[in-house]
Amino acid sequence: MQRWINLALTVCIAGLTAFVATQHFNKPKTVYVELGKVYNDFAMKKELQTKYDAMAQSRKSILDSLELQLKLMSAQLQDDEKNVPAFQLFEAKKQEYLTKKQQFDEDNSAVSAQYNEQITKQMTQYMEEFGKEKNYTYIYGADGSGVIMHADKELNVTDQAVQYLNQRYQGK
């Protein structure tokens, strides 16, 4: 009789252990990243930001130079209001400045949108690979918009994600 009781107890304990283990390993692994930090620390974003800033700065220099010329011409015209050729030249320069400014503004916006799209595409892909490699069921993006009101700091994998994303971007 005692033997049967022992056997039944052993089976129960083994079953319970198996159940607890299954529950533990099948539990969805949920983590979160700080989206702003991931985006800002992503190497591709930094590279493209530098490229964009250089382009925008060189365009700004061209516009500043045109603006200075316009200011000088305007000052000269105030002293000599009846100088028609100078006035016509001023108007032409003003038009050139306005056209260039509009062209640069439009192009800067288009380039910025294009870079953002490229960054988002690569970031999304590497994040998906990161999740698969680490066997995460969900990765939430905390962006301060209130979607995640509270999360345990231990579930924050931002630094690991940034490291993985940058390695993947560098082609490793």
Place this chain on the structure above:
Amino acid sequence: MRTIPICVLLLSAVACNRMPSATPAELVQWVENPKHGLLKQKIIDGIQYDLQYRPLEYITAKEADDKLLTTAFIQERKARLSGMEYYHLRVGSANGGEVLMANCNSQDDYHTRNTYLMFDFRQDIHLVANDDTLPCMLYHYENHQGLAPYADILMAFEKTGTAADRTILINDKVFGNGLIKLEISEQDIQQVPALIVQ
């Protein structure tokens, strides 16, 4: 006592995962195995980029058609191919469709892409090693005319003087994925097995 160095040697050989020598067919398989680091892959927005580093032994082995080669033949081919580093880039659609038609709005767009791949894409591909950025010296685009879901590009760069990891930079203007970087490490290149000769 004498067995210790032998064991160490065996262990290091296993740890390095290096096949000391291989037949042409084995070498081709070895190089094309992504585990050995000479084939790098990336998928961005449904477009798959496969970069295959092509060591001289691999190119020679591909020409061998599974026959053992003579030392003279290998040396002759190596001498002819030396001075350059060879790569094969395959750009395909991850879902199997015609890659040039991916996110394409019209037939005109398709032809623009095709022309770009034929003539201008080479200017958007560079090799970076040791802070040197090298342009693509030899470029050949294989147009499959829609019969395969990918586009093949064979390219070669001038051989870098010093041993260093290589990064291939592809500025993808066709599919709008931006800068794609694929790295081939020098350590993996050093592991390429030697060809067994007749």
